[in-house]
Amino acid sequence: MTMGWVAPSKDAxxxxxxxxxxxxxxxxxDQRCANCHGDGxxxxxxxxxLTQSEVQAQTDGALFWKISTGNTHAGMPSFSYLxxxxxxxxVLLLRSLxxxxx
Numbered sequence: 342m343t344m345g346w347v348a349p350s351k352d353a354x355x356x357x358x359x360x361x362x363x364x365x366x367x368x369x370x371d372q373r374c375a376n377c378h379g380d381g382x383x384x385x386x387x388x389x390x391l392t393q394s395e396v397q398a399q400t401d402g403a404l405f406w407k408i409s410t411g412n413t414h415a416g417m418p419s420f421s422y423l424x425x426x427x428x429x430x431x432v433l434l435l436r437s438l439x440x441x442x443x
Contacts, residue, residue, distance in 0.1 A: 346407065346412050346415070347403070348399075348400070348402060348403035348406035348407060362429070362430045362433045363430070363433045363434055363437050365427070365430040366427075366430035366431045366432070366433050366434030366435075366437075367434050369423070369427055369430055369431055369434075370382070370431060370434050373420065373423075374431070377416075378390075378391055381438065382434075382435065382438050383441075387416065388416070388417070390441055391435055391438060392438045392439060392440055392441040393441050394440060394441070396435070397435075397436075397438075397440055401432050401436070404431075404432045404435055405428055405429060405432050408420050408428050408431050408432065409421045409428055
């Protein structure tokens with residue numbers, strides 16, 4: 342995880358959880374993210390474990406910003422082409438992942 346990759350404070354908006362949105366986020370994650378981040382977001386050699394406390398400690402807005410803008414230096418593509426509600430569904434999914442016990 343690149344600790345210097347910080348979202349602007351203006352993008353730190355809270356988010357309310359809806360069960361149907363989490364399910365939608367899981368579907369998008371399986372299609373777009375699991376190839377690199379692994380099943381359940383546990384990470385692979387290509388991308389970090391999204392259940393780690395350093396990921397989960399980030400604001401909803403920061404996660405949305407990172408999904409939207411990507412980080413090409415670290416190999417994370419931008420998903421700005423996805424509609425905003427789908428990117429928020431991904432944030433909700435990340436929030437539903439169990440915290441890593443590492």
